[in-house]
Amino acid sequence: xxxxxxxxxxxxxxxxxxxxxxYLLRSGDTTIWLDAGTGTFMALAAHTxxxxxxxxxxxxxxxxxxxxxxxxxxxxxxxxxxxxxxxVYVPKGAAEHLAAFAGAGAEHVFRVVLDIVEVxxxxxxxxxxxxxxxxxxxxxxxxxxxxxxxxDGVIAYSGDTGPGSDLDEIGHEADLLLCEASIAxxxxxxxxxxxxxxxxxxxxxxxxxAARLVVTHFATGVVPETAxxxxxxxxxxxxxxxxxxxxxxxxxxx
Ligand SMILES: [Zn+2]
Ligand SMILES: [Zn+2]
Numbered sequence: 001x002x003x004x005x006x007x008x009x010x011x012x013x014x015x016x017x018x019x020x021x022x023y024l025l026r027s028g029d030t031t032i033w034l035d036a037g038t039g040t041f042m043a044l045a046a047h048t049x050x051x052x053x054x055x056x057x058x059x060x061x062x063x064x065x066x067x068x069x070x071x072x073x074x075x076x077x078x079x080x081x082x083x084x085x086x087x088v089y090v091p092k093g094a095a096e097h098l099a100a101f102a103g104a105g106a107e108h109v110f111r112v113v114l115d116i117v118e119v120x121x122x123x124x125x126x127x128x129x130x131x132x133x134x135x136x137x138x139x140x141x142x143x144x145x146x147x148x149x150x151x152d153g154v155i156a157y158s159g160d161t162g163p164g165s166d167l168d169e170i171g172h173e174a175d176l177l178l179c180e181a182s183i184a185x186x187x188x189x190x191x192x193x194x195x196x197x198x199x200x201x202x203x204x205x206x207x208x209x210a211a212r213l214v215v216t217h218f219a220t221g222v223v224p225e226t227a228x229x230x231x232x233x234x235x236x237x238x239x240x241x242x243x244x245x246x247x248x249x250x251x252x253x254x
């Protein structure tokens with residue numbers, strides 16, 4: 001069985017009850033922290049020892065997806081530590097960005113505990129028994145859409161994206177598509193081009209042939225139940241809203 005636990009699903013900023021974007025994927029002995037949004041490090045630590053992570057994926061360099069990487073950095077460098085280095089897959093240009101925040105020169109401990117690896121569309125890497133494949137998001141900064149292939153099936157994740165990303169292909173016949181739905185209602189001239197409406201998330205799930213859709217990254221004012229209904233109107237499969245602490249599974253129970 002492979003599970004995806006929601007650490008936070010708040011878009012843009014954390015709220016008092018919901019961290020920003022972060023998910024814990026567990027499959028056999030392999031654990032992946034998928035986006036390290038504000039507030040998600042402590043939520044992660046409630047579920048697993050962060051020092052035993054197999055890998056981290058940061059979809060892009062907005063703080064609501066990457067800021068808590070520095071919580072992991074402190075944990076590994078100055079705290080309980082773990083099995084280092086932990087690989088961190090990031091979009092192009094992000095490695096120096098992260099190192100600059102840590103003030104990390106060539107010999108710095110940041111580079112000892114974290115192995116930051118830039119990836120892009122078409123790249124594929126093994127993590128334990130899993131395989132990650134990446135595509136391009138359409139966002140205001142370079143971003144990744146991510147396909148995670150496991151023995152139990154496929155989970156795909158949008159990160160932040162507007163229409164026109166590689167998600168149709170990266171999410172092809174996914175057992176679970178985790179897709180942002182930042183914008184309420186119909187797209188209009190004022191809508192951000194670098195985020196999706198819930199209906200657009202539903203249309204991507206339908207085009208990709210996904211079995212199931214979980215909508216996430218709820219901006220202030222977006223009601224998750226409304227987003228589910230809007231996605232459900234265009235997607236034939238089941239739709240759920242990502243809520244902190246909730247776990248979705250694919251594959252057989254062990
Ligand atoms: Zn975001
Ligand atoms: Zn973003």
